[in-house]
Amino acid sequence: MNDKKNNKILITGGAGFIGFHLANLYLKKNYHVIIIDNLTKYYDINLKKKRIKILTEKYRKFIFLKLDIKNYSLIEKVYKKYSFDLVVNLAAQPGIRASIKNPKYVFKNNLEGFFNILDLSNKYKIGHLIYASTSSVYGNSKKRIFKETDLNNTPLQMYSASKVSNEILAYAYSNIYKMNITGLRFFTVYGPYGRPDMAYYKFTEAITKNKFIDLFNNGNHKRDFTFIDDIVHGIYNSSRYMPLYYKDNPDKISHEVINLGKGEQVSIKKIISIIENNTKKHAKIRLQSHQEGDMTDTFSNINKAKKLIHYKPKTRIDTGLKKFINWYKKYNEECK
Ligand SMILES: NC(=O)c1ccc[n+]([C@@H]2O[C@H](COP(=O)([O-])OP(=O)(O)OC[C@H]3O[C@@H](n4cnc5c(N)ncnc54)[C@H](O)[C@@H]3O)[C@@H](O)[C@H]2O)c1
Numbered sequence: 001m002n003d004k005k006n007n008k009i010l011i012t013g014g015a016g017f018i019g020f021h022l023a024n025l026y027l028k029k030n031y032h033v034i035i036i037d038n039l040t041k042y043y044d045i046n047l048k049k050k051r052i053k054i055l056t057e058k059y060r061k062f063i064f065l066k067l068d069i070k071n072y073s074l075i076e077k078v079y080k081k082y083s084f085d086l087v088v089n090l091a092a093q094p095g096i097r098a099s100i101k102n103p104k105y106v107f108k109n110n111l112e113g114f115f116n117i118l119d120l121s122n123k124y125k126i127g128h129l130i131y132a133s134t135s136s137v138y139g140n141s142k143k144r145i146f147k148e149t150d151l152n153n154t155p156l157q158m159y160s161a162s163k164v165s166n167e168i169l170a171y172a173y174s175n176i177y178k179m180n181i182t183g184l185r186f187f188t189v190y191g192p193y194g195r196p197d198m199a200y201y202k203f204t205e206a207i208t209k210n211k212f213i214d215l216f217n218n219g220n221h222k223r224d225f226t227f228i229d230d231i232v233h234g235i236y237n238s239s240r241y242m243p244l245y246y247k248d249n250p251d252k253i254s255h256e257v258i259n260l261g262k263g264e265q266v267s268i269k270k271i272i273s274i275i276e277n278n279t280k281k282h283a284k285i286r287l288q289s290h291q292e293g294d295m296t297d298t299f300s301n302i303n304k305a306k307k308l309i310h311y312k313p314k315t316r317i318d319t320g321l322k323k324f325i326n327w328y329k330k331y332n333e334e335c336k
Contacts, residue, residue: 008032010084013091020051027059038068043196069113079124089117089131099159108163128180130292135187135298136160147301174255180246186260191228192327212286219269222259222297227315234260237309261300278325
């Protein structure tokens, strides 16, 4: 999709962390952005409301609709009204722990909800559908660096299973209805306005408030931490380049999954030490054994993203975490 003034984009889950930053990027580029979000109470709802408030006050071409993607007929009304050029599905129940506690909710939300978006995007002939997948689809892969083709269908819990299933459903829809669909496997996204349930956020909170951190596996797990600005540029580039790629390859099924990571690994221990340096405080650590459902390490091979969507993640972990911590301090002052 080329940058045009009147392009209309639907972002589901847009009151969430990634959706907020993505909406901001498209709005800055003068697109019309419609966000659908049902504002789940999974984490502090005030943070979601704050994100929506910022976008509403800053941009004229922004619309927020409090709706649930599980409600087919209400979402259909939105598709009918706006004729979207692009749909980005980010709405989902994230979090591994949440999916262990409530697999049925994850099943309904992440599968039925995604099905509705797929089906409506076909019915209303959306030029391109992008959806969020995750590094956790790689499950118990024994590979050190995950390449898109390494998927071995061994999700470790229901969250990962729901995302693997999304990829399978998207493939089938693309195959039979000739839709252009791109799945993006995000690797541990972090940054300002981030998710309070994620480890880097919880560590920052605990360290600044002198509370204990529960540290699993002695902090030796490694993650491919990817800064939010790099992720949203990756999504934006997918919307620009993937339709051209599908057009140039008419003999292939127009569904691709692409890793979006930094292409580097950082241990959890290292994350804690960066936070300690930035807050000038010491972490109080409580050692715990391995958490059920967790992957040991994640590490992305991003060659496909570099080739197909000219993806170039730039942000180093110390720079990105510093930006997050600065935001965190300011946000907490404002909330007092
Ligand atoms: N943040 C990460 O590190 C990461 C990594 C891999 C994949 N992902 C995926 O990226 C997407 C966005 O993640 P995020 O970190 O911004 O999470 P988030 O929880 O901040 O955002 C998701 C948003 O979706 C909304 N939502 C949930 N169910 C909905 C429904 N049925 N109808 C409408 N809205 C609904 C929630 O209210 C929330 O605002 C998710 O699909 C997530 O699984 C995120």
